[in-house]
Amino acid sequence: MDTDQIRMTFVDFYRERGHQPLPGSTLVPPPGDPVLFTTSGMHPLTPYLEGRPHPQGPRLVNVQRCLRTTDLEEVGDSRHLTVFEMMGSWSLDDYSGPQSVRWGHELLCERFGLDPALLHVTVFGGDGLVGPDTESWRVWEELGVPVEPTREDNWWSSGATGPCGPDTEVFVWTGNGPPRGTPTTDDRWVEVWNHVLMRYRRRGDGQLESLERPSVDTGMGLERLAMVLQGRESVYETDLLEPWVSTVQGLWPVGSSLRLVCDHLRSAVVVVGDGVRPSSSGRGYVLRRLLRRVLTRLWRQDRSHTLSDLPETLIEVTLQHFGQPVEGQQVDARVVRRLLMDEQDRFDRLLRRGRSVVSRYRSRGELTERDLFELHDTHGLPRDLVLGVLSESEAEHESGREQLPGQDHRQGLGPA
Ligand code: SER
Numbered sequence: 001m002d003t004d005q006i007r008m009t010f011v012d013f014y015r016e017r018g019h020q021p022l023p024g025s026t027l028v029p030p031p032g033d034p035v036l037f038t039t040s041g042m043h044p045l046t047p048y049l050e051g052r053p054h055p056q057g058p059r060l061v062n063v064q065r066c067l068r069t070t071d072l073e074e075v076g077d078s079r080h081l082t083v084f085e086m087m088g089s090w091s092l093d094d095y096s097g098p099q100s101v102r103w104g105h106e107l108l109c110e111r112f113g114l115d116p117a118l119l120h121v122t123v124f125g126g127d128g129l130v131g132p133d134t135e136s137w138r139v140w141e142e143l144g145v146p147v148e149p150t151r152e153d154n155w156w157s158s159g160a161t162g163p164c165g166p167d168t169e170v171f172v173w174t175g176n177g178p179p180r181g182t183p184t185t186d187d188r189w190v191e192v193w194n195h196v197l198m199r200y201r202r203r204g205d206g207q208l209e210s211l212e213r214p215s216v217d218t219g220m221g222l223e224r225l226a227m228v229l230q231g232r233e234s235v236y237e238t239d240l241l242e243p244w245v246s247t248v249q250g251l252w253p254v255g256s257s258l259r260l261v262c263d264h265l266r267s268a269v270v271v272v273g274d275g276v277r278p279s280s281s282g283r284g285y286v287l288r289r290l291l292r293r294v295l296t297r298l299w300r301q302d303r304s305h306t307l308s309d310l311p312e313t314l315i316e317v318t319l320q321h322f323g324q325p326v327e328g329q330q331v332d333a334r335v336v337r338r339l340l341m342d343e344q345d346r347f348d349r350l351l352r353r354g355r356s357v358v359s360r361y362r363s364r365g366e367l368t369e370r371d372l373f374e375l376h377d378t379h380g381l382p383r384d385l386v387l388g389v390l391s392e393s394e395a396e397h398e399s400g401r402e403q404l405p406g407q408d409h410r411q412g413l414g415p416a
Contacts, residue, residue, distance in 0.1 A: 023062070027271060049090075051211060058092040066084055114228070119146075122147070166197050171190060241262060
């Protein structure tokens, strides 16, 4: 199954069970929402999960693009992406958790054809405040799926306050040979789906209160399911990411940074497609940070690498996949490419300027805290960038050639 078929199968399954399909929203939440980006399928539904009746009824289904910067450092492994898609189903004060679990099992095994023997789940085992999720536990056992109880890992919340509750997570065995261990002891168990029993609201004072209208909220990672169903070892080998991998591989020999470059560039395209522009704060800064992380890797290999090599067709295909431009946005592949190049020029200028200013300071000796403050305050050179430029000068000095600094977290990610 390719990813389009997976999406359709998911939505159709829930439509057949009375769920209304909702269009996915953009990555940019509406004004007044405190988060920078939509981080999960449930996020746009928060008021309804807290009890407000939804105009389209109590059963909903959708596929929502999400962006998580909390996983940025994990990007590059086989299963984390910055922008990803979550297939979600909701029961707003309608059917219960056990029904959600039963349908989930049916969908995975009968529609998607997963071998039931390759499943393992985790459930909330209870803590001092809330008892164990015995309902889900019992149903999974009836279905013959092994269960592992945990505490923190099976408590879901989207933030410090708001709707939350115990969850049950579904894992698929991806190792060779028969399954071994449990989800918490063997990482060849890959989490694909999460069914959350939204029964509580965390108040500002940290206390839990029961929701009058409890809900069930599920979210399944499209790319991870595609990886499992397509028998791939990483999400980058699925039909969705493969065009990015083969294109980037052909353009720039970025070695072990291949996944990161693909993920960040693709994410940057989607973020721009949703109307974000690079800037020194907020969403624009996340975009800038993604691009600078890419450029740092490209230039470490060869200073002449340029984002203008990126073919417009790949940008176009990506925008189309995400239904972009969304209404009201004037974005096409040419605009995106131009914007990436402008940002590249800006970073290039900043590096050049930074290098000469920092070397003036360094000619007086080691940089002091005061120097770092002055470089930021007077010259607009953030600490991270200065430390990066500093290592670069040392690396150049040692190797006698131009190259970018070697330590990722110190490189030019500042807000200038
Ligand atoms: N809220 C859950 C998650 O993001 C399921 O939608 O994983």
